[in-house]
Amino acid sequence: MDILSVAGLILSIAAIVIGNALEGGHLESLLQATAFLIVLGGTFGAVMVQTPAAVFRLALQRVAWVFVPPKVDNDQTIQTILTWSNTARREGLLALEALIEEQEDPFVAKGLQLLVDGSEPEAIRRVLEVELETREHQEQQAAKVFEAMGGYAPTVGIIGAVLGLIHVMSNLSEPSKLGQGIAVAFVATIYGVGSANFIFLPIANKLKGLLHAQMRSWEMLIEGFTSIAEGENPRAIETKLRGYFIEPSA
Numbered sequence: 001m002d003i004l005s006v007a008g009l010i011l012s013i014a015a016i017v018i019g020n021a022l023e024g025g026h027l028e029s030l031l032q033a034t035a036f037l038i039v040l041g042g043t044f045g046a047v048m049v050q051t052p053a054a055v056f057r058l059a060l061q062r063v064a065w066v067f068v069p070p071k072v073d074n075d076q077t078i079q080t081i082l083t084w085s086n087t088a089r090r091e092g093l094l095a096l097e098a099l100i101e102e103q104e105d106p107f108v109a110k111g112l113q114l115l116v117d118g119s120e121p122e123a124i125r126r127v128l129e130v131e132l133e134t135r136e137h138q139e140q141q142a143a144k145v146f147e148a149m150g151g152y153a154p155t156v157g158i159i160g161a162v163l164g165l166i167h168v169m170s171n172l173s174e175p176s177k178l179g180q181g182i183a184v185a186f187v188a189t190i191y192g193v194g195s196a197n198f199i200f201l202p203i204a205n206k207l208k209g210l211l212h213a214q215m216r217s218w219e220m221l222i223e224g225f226t227s228i229a230e231g232e233n234p235r236a237i238e239t240k241l242r243g244y245f246i247e248p249s250a
Contacts, residue, residue, distance in 0.1 A: 005066050012198040035160050035188035039195065042156035047148050058138065059145035066206050072217050074245045078238060081224035085234045093118065107131060107218060111225040121229040128222045136215060143207040150201035157192015161185040220244045
């Protein structure tokens, strides 16, 4: 569980609720089902129009990553690559064939298969880089779905505000209905701007950050596979791979 994401979401919502209370407002004034329906429905509808179904499904699946990000253990990955390297040097590349079916990640399985097949190092790199580019494109498209939501939501919020004001203007002769219309107008704007800046855009940026970390891990795997194919010394491989993840200085 990513505690920082959970804490950030709670803090952003709490800031609005507490700020509203300090100004003398009531929680009920922020809860408007009509405004919620307009903003959420309009935003999702607009994004669904512009997004292929497969990308939209992937984006919804990736929401879970914000709170439970995929585990990227760089040290473990390096140790695994070194184990493969030592096995290949002692027993030959064919000894890696038994490991292929154990791999959960198809990317890793493909890399091992290329090694077992005796592919040239540059051929291994080209094949894996093509798959890496495809994965990156897919994940970037998923993140852009939430970027689009962050762009549409404030505008849809303004539409909700205009609808509320239209309701107000059409009921000027009935003062009892004016309050509800004005409330929908302003709350819709809050929902639009708030959801964009507290939910949709942060999710997009979070997914991009997670993708970057995964990309570095996959790039390291490619380097590991090509180094094994070239028959490099395991110590030299380790030194090279650790350069991918230099910890920032204090």
